[in-house]
Amino acid sequence: MKNVVTAKDVAKLAGVSQSSVSRVYFEGANVSEKTRKKVLAAAEELGYRPNEFARSLITNRTKIIGLVMKGVQNPFYPQVLQQFTASFKKWGYSVLFVHTNNDEIQKEDIETLLNYNVAGVVITDATMALSAAEAFRSNEIPLVLFNRKLKTGEFYTVCCNNLSASRQIAEYLIGKGGGDMVYIAGNENTSTSREREAGFRETLERNQVAYRKYASDFTYEGGYATTLKVLEGKKVPSAFFAANDIMALGALDALRQHSIRVPEDTKIIGFDNIDMASWPAYELTTWEQPIEKMVEETVNYLLSEIDEYSGLIKTVEVDGSLIERKTT
Amino acid sequence: MKNVVTAKDVAKLAGVSQSSVSRVYFEGANVSEKTRKKVLAAAEELGYRPNEFARSLITNRTKIIGLVMKGVQNPFYPQVLQQFTASFKKWGYSVLFVHTNNDEIQKEDIETLLNYNVAGVVITDATMALSAAEAFRSNEIPLVLFNRKLKTGEFYTVCCNNLSASRQIAEYLIGKGGGDMVYIAGNENTSTSREREAGFRETLERNQVAYRKYASDFTYEGGYATTLKVLEGKKVPSAFFAANDIMALGALDALRQHSIRVPEDTKIIGFDNIDMASWPAYELTTWEQPIEKMVEETVNYLLSEIDEYSGLIKTVEVDGSLIERKTT
DNA sequence: CTGAAAGCGCTTACAG
DNA sequence: CTGAAAGCGCTTACAG
Numbered sequence: 001m002k003n004v005v006t007a008k009d010v011a012k013l014a015g016v017s018q019s020s021v022s023r024v025y026f027e028g029a030n031v032s033e034k035t036r037k038k039v040l041a042a043a044e045e046l047g048y049r050p051n052e053f054a055r056s057l058i059t060n061r062t063k064i065i066g067l068v069m070k071g072v073q074n075p076f077y078p079q080v081l082q083q084f085t086a087s088f089k090k091w092g093y094s095v096l097f098v099h100t101n102n103d104e105i106q107k108e109d110i111e112t113l114l115n116y117n118v119a120g121v122v123i124t125d126a127t128m129a130l131s132a133a134e135a136f137r138s139n140e141i142p143l144v145l146f147n148r149k150l151k152t153g154e155f156y157t158v159c160c161n162n163l164s165a166s167r168q169i170a171e172y173l174i175g176k177g178g179g180d181m182v183y184i185a186g187n188e189n190t191s192t193s194r195e196r197e198a199g200f201r202e203t204l205e206r207n208q209v210a211y212r213k214y215a216s217d218f219t220y221e222g223g224y225a226t227t228l229k230v231l232e233g234k235k236v237p238s239a240f241f242a243a244n245d246i247m248a249l250g251a252l253d254a255l256r257q258h259s260i261r262v263p264e265d266t267k268i269i270g271f272d273n274i275d276m277a278s279w280p281a282y283e284l285t286t287w288e289q290p291i292e293k294m295v296e297e298t299v300n301y302l303l304s305e306i307d308e309y310s311g312l313i314k315t316v317e318v319d320g321s322l323i324e325r326k327t328t
Numbered sequence: 329m330k331n332v333v334t335a336k337d338v339a340k341l342a343g344v345s346q347s348s349v350s351r352v353y354f355e356g357a358n359v360s361e362k363t364r365k366k367v368l369a370a371a372e373e374l375g376y377r378p379n380e381f382a383r384s385l386i387t388n389r390t391k392i393i394g395l396v397m398k399g400v401q402n403p404f405y406p407q408v409l410q411q412f413t414a415s416f417k418k419w420g421y422s423v424l425f426v427h428t429n430n431d432e433i434q435k436e437d438i439e440t441l442l443n444y445n446v447a448g449v450v451i452t453d454a455t456m457a458l459s460a461a462e463a464f465r466s467n468e469i470p471l472v473l474f475n476r477k478l479k480t481g482e483f484y485t486v487c488c489n490n491l492s493a494s495r496q497i498a499e500y501l502i503g504k505g506g507g508d509m510v511y512i513a514g515n516e517n518t519s520t521s522r523e524r525e526a527g528f529r530e531t532l533e534r535n536q537v538a539y540r541k542y543a544s545d546f547t548y549e550g551g552y553a554t555t556l557k558v559l560e561g562k563k564v565p566s567a568f569f570a571a572n573d574i575m576a577l578g579a580l581d582a583l584r585q586h587s588i589r590v591p592e593d594t595k596i597i598g599f600d601n602i603d604m605a606s607w608p609a610y611e612l613t614t615w616e617q618p619i620e621k622m623v624e625e626t627v628n629y630l631l632s633e634i635d636e637y638s639g640l641i642k643t644v645e646v647d648g649s650l651i652e653r654k655t656t
Numbered sequence: 657c658t659g660a661a662a663g664c665g666c667t668t669a670c671a672g
Numbered sequence: 673c674t675g676a677a678a679g680c681g682c683t684t685a686c687a688g
Contacts (some may be wrong), residue, residue, distance in 0.1 A: 006681055017659045022683060029683095032657055052443045053384040054682035058664045062381075064444075067425070072406040073603065082400045085427040094440050097395070097425040099413040112422050115380045220607065253608040275401065279548065280581040281609050334665055345675045350667060357667095360673055382666035386680045 005048045014042035025050045056117065065302065066118040068098045068105055070126045074218065074246050075274045076289070080124060080146070083295045091303060093119065100126050103189060110135060120302040122146050127189065130154065142305030144298045147289075149191035153313060158297045160289045161317040162192055166199030168322065169241055169269055169287060174203075176267055176328055178238025180210035184226050184251060186218035186243035193218070193243045196271060200241055212237065216247055223250025231258055236266050239328070245270035245277050245286055252282060252327065267328040273320075283326035293318045333376045342370035353378045384445065393630065394446040396426045396433055398454045402546065402574050403602045404617070408452060408474070411623045419631060421447065428454050431517060438463060448630040450474050455517065458482065470633030472626045475617075477519035481641060486626045488617045489645040490520055494527030496650065497569055497597055497615060502531075504595060504656055506566020508538035512554050512579060514546035514571035521546070521571045524599060528569055540565065544575055551578025559586055564594050567656070573598035573605050573614055580610060580655065595656040601648075611654035621646045 007021040014021065016035055023029035024039040031039075042048075056062045065088050071077050085095045096116060098109050103126060110132045113121055121136060121143045127150060136143045145157045173181060183200055186193035197213065204211045214230055216222040223242055227250065230237065242248035248270030255262055262268055270277060273288035297316050305312070335349040342349065344363055351357035352367040359367075370376075384390045393416050399405050413423045424444060426437050431454060438460045441449060449464060449471045455478060464471045473485045501509060511528055514521035525541065532539045544554040551570055555578065558565065570576035576598030583590055590596055598605060601616035625644050633640070 008681080018681090019659060019661095019683080020657090022681095023658085026683070030657060035657080049439065049443055051385070051445075051681050053381045053390075053445065054664085054680070056664095057379070057381045057385055057666085057681085058683045060664080064424075072410045073403075075401075075403060075406075078400040078403075078406040078409075081406075081425070082427055085425060086429070089427075089436075094444065095425045096392075097409070097413060097423045099410055099417075101414070108417075111377065115377055116422065117379075117381065220603070224608070249607075249609075257608060275548070276604075279577075280552070280585060281577075336665080346665090347667085347675060347677095348673090350665095351674085354667070358673055363673080379665050382664070382680085384680095385665085385682085386667045388680080 005046045007048070007050070009046055010039060010042045010048045013046060014038040022050075060117070061306075062117050062119050063093050064096050064116055064118045065093050066096045066098055066113040066116070066121040068100060068109065068113075068121065068123045068126055070100050070103070070124070071218065072099065074125075074244065075276060076244070076246075076272045076291075077124060079274070080291060080295070083291055084122060084299070087295050087299045091299070103127055103187070104129060105132060107132070114139065114141075117141075119306045120144075122298060122302070123148070125190070137311065140309045140311075142302050142309065144301060146294065146298055147192060149195075149315065152315065156301060156313055157315040158294050158301075159192070159315075159317060160287075160294065160320050162195035163199040164317075165271070165287050165320055166196040166241070167203045169271075170200045170203035170207075170209075172322060173239045173241065173267060173269065173328070174207050174209060176239070176263075178267070180212065180235070180237050181239045181241065182230055182237045183211065183213045184216050184223060184230075184240060184242040184247055185213055186216065186247070188215065190218075196241075196243050216243075218244050218247060220246045220250040223247030224254045225250075227251040227254035228257075231255075231260070236260055239267040240269070242268065242270050245272040245274045245284060248284055248286065248327075249276060249282055252284065262327050269328055273323050277323070278325070285325045285328040286323050288320045288323050290318050290320050333374045335376070335378070337374055338367060338370045338376045341374060342366040350378075388445070389634075390445050390447050391421050392424050392444055392446045393421050394424045394426055394441040394444070394449040396428060396437065396441075396449065396451045396454055398428050398431070398452070399546065400427065402453075402572065403604060404572070404574075404600045404619075405452060407602070408619060408623070411619055412450060412627070415623055415627045419627070431455055431515070432457060433460060435460070442467065442469075445469075447634045448472075450626060450630070451476070453518070465639065468637045468639075470630050470637065472629060474622065474626055475520060477523075477643065480643065484629060484641055485643040486622050486629075487520070487643075487645060488615075488622065488648050490523035491527040492645075493599070493615050493648055494524040494569070495531045497599075498528045498531035498535075498537075500650060501567045501569065501595060501597065501656070502535050502537060504567070504591075506595070508540070508563070508565050509567045509569065510558055510565040511539065511541045512544050512551060512558075512568060512570040512575055513541055514544065514575070516543065518546075524569075524571050544571075546572050546575060548574045548578040551575030552582045553578075555579040555582035556585075559583075559588070564588055567595040568597070570596065570598050573600040573602045573612060576612055576614065576655075577604060577610055580612065590655050597656055601651050605651070606653070613653045613656040614651050616648045616651050618646050618648050 598614040
């Protein structure tokens with residue numbers, strides 16, 4: 001019963017061939033204005049819509065982008081999802097949403113993406129086996145790692161300039177005075193956490209500021225628990241740098257529970273600039289990730305690769321900026 | 329170059345007909361174990377995957393569910409998205425994510441859903457013109473409104489038992505003492521806000537407790553600003569009921585800014601039980617929406633309608649429960 | 657600019 | 673249980 005109206009029906013009503021109907025719906029094809037009008041009128045009358053599947057079958061192209069995401073709990077990512085969806089929509093692409101619980105994308109998810117012959121893939125906060133990447137490459141499906149670097153030189157990557165950002169963060173905190181600082185790391189297997197650590201640590205060491213690192217996991221609960229652990233030592237550090245905002249908020253709440261005043265007794269800075277960072281309960285100083293710009297870079301690359309596949313590999317780093325609020 | 333391996337190639341290598349290859353991948357079809365093994369071996373060797381588009385073209389069925397969402401800013405919805413994706417994945421369905429900025433789903437989004445011939449549709453916090461619904465109905469595409477009621481009797485709806493919940497909330501607050509209460513409403517055109525208001529108001533009036541309603545919009549900023557407006561009056565109400573958690577958090581921050589103690593000077597209760605409600609900075613008393621159960625109800629209905637379309641219309645209301653924390 | 661025809665990669669009666 | 677063949681709804685050379 002479904003979708004009963006076909007190009008053939010429209011052709012009959014319009015008094016043209018099925019090929020002409022097809023041409024009306026295929027941009028770039030040659031059709032006279034007269035034919036176009038007849039076809040569109042007939043299509044309107046019958047409620048015709050071209051069948052995407054027949055179309056994809058023959059063109060071997062789809063208008064679907066696969067978007068892979070893990071941490072929807074972190075408000076940063078829903079925002080990313082929204083912006084990608086909006087941006088792709090402008091170009092006529094729809095988003096197939098793939099959620100992965102594991103750090104690494106599972107085989108079944110890759111298969112789904114391949115089965116739907118997606119035009120392109122965006123991977124946000126998940127990793128991928130190189131063999132999986134090979135499957136996309138051999139099918140000439142362009143792929144972008146968003147906000148994560150894997151093996152350099154293997155993927156097109158778009159992310160924030162974490163190294164330079166964390167150096168600036170270190171300098172900023174040093175400027176605020178105080179002699180020992182704590183880095184609250186995110187998951188150790190992410191480039192974002194490692195790079196933010198590297199820039200921060202290196203700058204502190206160069207300035208002979210004491211540095212401690214505590215492992216955590218990019219969640220609010222993690223930031224909270226980790227900060228409690230930091231406070232077990234007798235000395236409160238002069239400043240905290242949390243690898244993302246949601247951990248910074250947890251850290252802030254942990255500090256408050258111990259009646260440690262921020263920014264008087266210690267300072268804290270996050271990363272991302274999620275909505276909550278600006279809430280009056282937090283007023284968190286942070287580093288803004290330019291999501292819009294990052295999304296734009298990603299979409300532009302994918303569209304150009306869809307247009308003509310080159311397999312270009314590059315790492316694009318977009319600069320963010322310091323957002324100063326009341327925790328420093 | 330893409331997806332070059334077809335059933336024909338596999339058939340040749342396996343020494344069987346293309347029909348047999350097809351049968352191996354079509355569950356329920358009759359194939360001998362011997363044939364199956366030969367085919368799977370050949371498929372493995374060639375890296376064969378059935379083409380979903382060819383399949384959909386002929387069966388007129390897809391394994392795609394359209395999920396329409398508006399407010400990804402409210403952490404409640406990413407959670408909903410995640411649970412739907414996980415749940416559908418178990419049944420072999422993928423999620424086409426449609427984000428709408430407007431309250432009402434736009435025509436182009438409906439077209440996308442129809443073009444991809446989705447097997448079913450879930451609409452969360454958005455509304456839809458009846459004419460759009462008609463398009464789904466006439467194509468026998470099952471549809472569920474999740475957490476929103478539109479015209480009763482027109483849609484299959486799954487939501488929380490808002491009326492009973494808000495009555496219990498009112499009784500709970502009355503039990504805590506105090507004589508005048510404020511309802512912070514969400515968007516006026518949503519059933520969730522209206523129903524929560526109705527149950528709350530009705531119970532207060534029956535108990536002769538003064539009631540005031542303030543319009544707001546389901547956002548943190550809205551809850552914050554609206555509460556400031558409430559406080560412009562000289563008298564601080566004895567309690568606030570915010571139509572969702574994110575507004576309640578905004579309200580709480582506004583109260584703090586005015587140094588009004590919670591729960592001593594006034595009380596506040598939200599709705600949803602989002603992650604943040606349990607954060608130490610808030611410890612918000614709220615009503616938990618049983619997302620898991622609601623998702624399950626939705627998925628079960630859709631699967632049964634996909635299996636055999638009946639057009640069944642019903643409103644399923646799932647009970648939630650009070651989560652008592654420190655704001656009451 | 658237009659139509660007739662081949663073909664995309666599958667599923668599914670049909671006959672054996 | 674299996675194979676040959678028709679056909680799903682399109683696009684796209686090809687010829688006119």
